[in-house]
Structures are given as structure tokens and as C-alpha cells.
Amino acid sequence: MRRPLAIVALIGALAAAARAQSLEERLEEKLNKPFAKNAPWVLDFDEAKKQATEGKVIFAYFSRSYAP
Amino acid sequence: MSRIEDRKDDTLLYDLGGSEHPTILFLDAQGAVLARHDTGDCSVAALEATGAKVLRSLDLARKAEGDAGARADLAIVRCDLGVIEFSDLESEIEGLPLTAEQQKSVGVLRADATVADMMQVLRRNRDDAAKRLVAEEFVALYRAGTHPGRTGHRLPYWTVLAGQAVAAKDAAMLRDAIAGLRAIHGPEPSPRAAAQLAEMEKRLQEIEAAK
Numbered sequence: 001m002r003r004p005l006a007i008v009a010l011i012g013a014l015a016a017a018a019r020a021q022s023l024e025e026r027l028e029e030k031l032n033k034p035f036a037k038n039a040p041w042v043l044d045f046d047e048a049k050k051q052a053t054e055g056k057v058i059f060a061y062f063s064r065s066y067a068p
Numbered sequence: 069m070s071r072i073e074d075r076k077d078d079t080l081l082y083d084l085g086g087s088e089h090p091t092i093l094f095l096d097a098q099g100a101v102l103a104r105h106d107t108g109d110c111s112v113a114a115l116e117a118t119g120a121k122v123l124r125s126l127d128l129a130r131k132a133e134g135d136a137g138a139r140a141d142l143a144i145v146r147c148d149l150g151v152i153e154f155s156d157l158e159s160e161i162e163g164l165p166l167t168a169e170q171q172k173s174v175g176v177l178r179a180d181a182t183v184a185d186m187m188q189v190l191r192r193n194r195d196d197a198a199k200r201l202v203a204e205e206f207v208a209l210y211r212a213g214t215h216p217g218r219t220g221h222r223l224p225y226w227t228v229l230a231g232q233a234v235a236a237k238d239a240a241m242l243r244d245a246i247a248g249l250r251a252i253h254g255p256e257p258s259p260r261a262a263a264q265l266a267e268m269e270k271r272l273q274e275i276e277a278a279k
Binding site: 045049052057058059060061062063064068 | 071076091095102122123
């Protein structure tokens with residue numbers, strides 16, 4: 001795709017069975033995965049909309065700790 | 069507790085009509101949904117294909133006023149992208165002259181809508197009557213030659229048809245179902261899928277040998 005994408009990642013919901021790790025640790029672990037770390041994801045929807053100026057499209061990815 | 073409390077945008081997925089994880093959406097600068105990506109296939113090629121359709125839908129939206137062909141194409145691509153329901157597509161193309169290609173696309177989307185409806189039936193009720201209804205609908209689609217396009221629909225569609233084909237000893241339908249499933253699983257199917265495909269191949273050979 002040629003046009004630039006403003007990107008937003010919204011990784012809010014996390015797994016229920018957080019025994020060894022806290023929910024915050026699971027979020028941090030997800031954000032440190034290569035797919036999340038190697039791209040300029042925006043974690044705030046309002047900020048993503050602000051960056052999605054004319055001609056840009058927001059790519060929104062919703063995940064949780066145990067989902068792909 | 070299954071989520072971190074009081075995070076900003078915590079309900080955004082649900083506000084945008086999503087419920088599953090992962091969900092992948094393309095949105096415009098106002099936050100309106102331009103596409104719901106079929107997460108049955110999250111390969112780079114599939115994501116790029118959705119992105120290309122999004123850009124096409126934006127171009128078509130600019131051309132649609134006063135151009136019946138573009139209006140039909142726009143409705144078709146928006147339905148394909150999960151932005152409008154099939155019933156909305158039917159309303160929008162009513163009375164418009166459709167090309168053969170557009171009619172074919174509408175047929176695939178009709179099949180997708182039927183499979184989606186049948187999956188809802190099975191979510192509500194998995195008794196024999198529900199399974200029979202789903203099988204009959206899928207066989208009717210198959211006989212009409214219109215198969216669903218979305219990956220998330222093709223898997224249950226061809227799986228059910230494979231079961232029907234084995235029961236009816238229908239070699240042609242089983243061969244098509246195996247081909248449909250091989251196209252979904254690709255050259256390196258998971259061990260479970262490979263085992264299921266091998267079993268289907270064995271059944272196909274038995275049916276063909278019995279003729």
C-alpha cells in the first residue's frame with residue numbers, strides 16, 4: 001500500500017489468569033514483542049485520529065495477552 | 069479481573085462494533101470504520117489486499133455520485149470489507165445495471181452472508197436439526213456454484229461439505245471440499261489439519277474405488 005498509514009494499537013484488555021505476572025506486566029510483555037516494538041504504534045485513539053490527516057488511514061489492532 | 073482498569077479507550081473495540089481478539093480495523097481520520105479485516109488470514113498479503121480495497125473504496129466514494137457503475141462497485145467493496153450488511157448491499161444495488169463481474173461478486177457476498185447466518189444458528193443451537201439446516205444451506209450454495217470468499221467462512225463451509233460428501237458418497241463434492249480446505253491451510257498445514265486432510269483423501273479413494 002503506497003499511502004502512509006497512521007497506526008494505532010489498542011491493547012487494553014488482558015488475560016484473566018494472571019498468576020505469575022500482573023496485568024501490567026503482561027501488557028508490557030505484549031508491547032515488547034517485535035511486531036509491536038518495531039513499528040511506530042500509537043496507543044491513544046485521539047492522537048491516532050489527529051495523525052490521520054487527509055489521505056491517511058488508521059490501522060487499528062485490538063489484541064489481548066493470549067491472542068495473536 | 070481480566071483487564072487493567074480505567075485505561076483510556078478501554079471500550080473502543082466494542083464501540084466500533086468489535087468483540088473478538090484479535091480484531092483488525094481500518095478507520096478514517098474521524099474514526100469511522102472503513103474495513104473489518106477477516107482475521108482468518110492475517111498474512112502480510114491479506115492485510116495489503118484489505119488495505120488496497122480500502123483505498124479503492126475511498127476512490128469509488130469520490131466517483132459514485134452520478135456514476136451507477138461506481139456506485140455498485142462501492143456498495144460491493146463496502147460489503148466485502150464488512151462495513152455494510154449484505155441486506156444493505158441489496159438495497160443499494162437494487163435497480164442498478166450490474167456487469168457479469170459485479171454479479172459474481174454479489175454472489176460470493178451472498179454466500180458469505182449465508183455462512184455468517186448459519187454460524188449464528190450453530191452458536192445458538194448445536195442440535196441435529198440445526199446441523200441439518202446448516203448442511204442443507206451449504207450444499208445448496210455448493211450446487212449453485214457460489215462459494216463464500218472470507219477465510220473465516222470458507223473453513224466451516226468446506227468442512228461441513230466434506231462431511232456431507234462422505235455421508236452421501238459424493239466424490240466430486242469431496243474432491244472440491246478437499247481442494248477448498250487445502251487452499252485455506254496452504255502448503256504446510258498444521259499437524260491436525262494435515263491428519264484431517266489425509267483422512268478425507270482416504271475416504272475419497274474408498275468412494276472412488278467403490279464405483
